[in-house]
Amino acid sequence: VQLQASGGGLVQPGGSLRLSCAVSEFSLLHYYSIGWFRQAPGKEREGVGCITNKNESTYYIDSVKGRFSISRDNDKMTGTLQMNDLKPEDTAVYYCATGPVSCYSSGNYYRYWGQGTLVTVSS
Numbered sequence: 001v002q003l004q005a006s007g008g009g010l011v012q013p014g015g016s017l018r019l020s021c022a023v024s025e026f027s028l029l030h031y032y033s034i035g036w037f038r039q040a041p042g043k044e045r046e047g048v049g050c051i052t053n054k055n056e057s058t059y060y061i062d063s064v065k066g067r068f069s070i071s072r073d074n075d076k077m078t079g080t081l082q083m084n085d086l087k088p089e090d091t092a093v094y095y096c097a098t099g100p101v102s103c104y105s106s107g108n109y110y111r112y113w114g115q116g117t118l119v120t121v122s123s
């Protein structure tokens with residue numbers, strides 16, 4: 001089972017990036033939620049948001065609400081994190097993960113993880 005996050009890079013404040021999460025097994029997407037997490041240098045990992053499979057309900061932490069958007073395409077076996085109006089404090093390694101059916105803010109509930117992609121927001 002593999003997840004692979006991609007799409008990170010260097011962007012100026014106010015810019016946008018679109019991260020993708022490719023999932024290798026359809027069975028995972030058929031039931032599980034997809035969570036996005038990030039870890040900034042010297043900080044603990046935090047949950048950014050999540051999308052369930054059923055109803056595609058989405059959840060976000062307050063600091064990204066209105067700027068980030070999570071979606072999924074089960075047919076293409078991908079999850080997406082659209083990030084707009086990026087700020088320097090969004091700089092981090094971003095990870096996608098799956099495993100639970102429901103969304104959780106803690107990564108401890110997620111069984112499968114991608115390798116992470118670095119997002120740097122700087123002028």
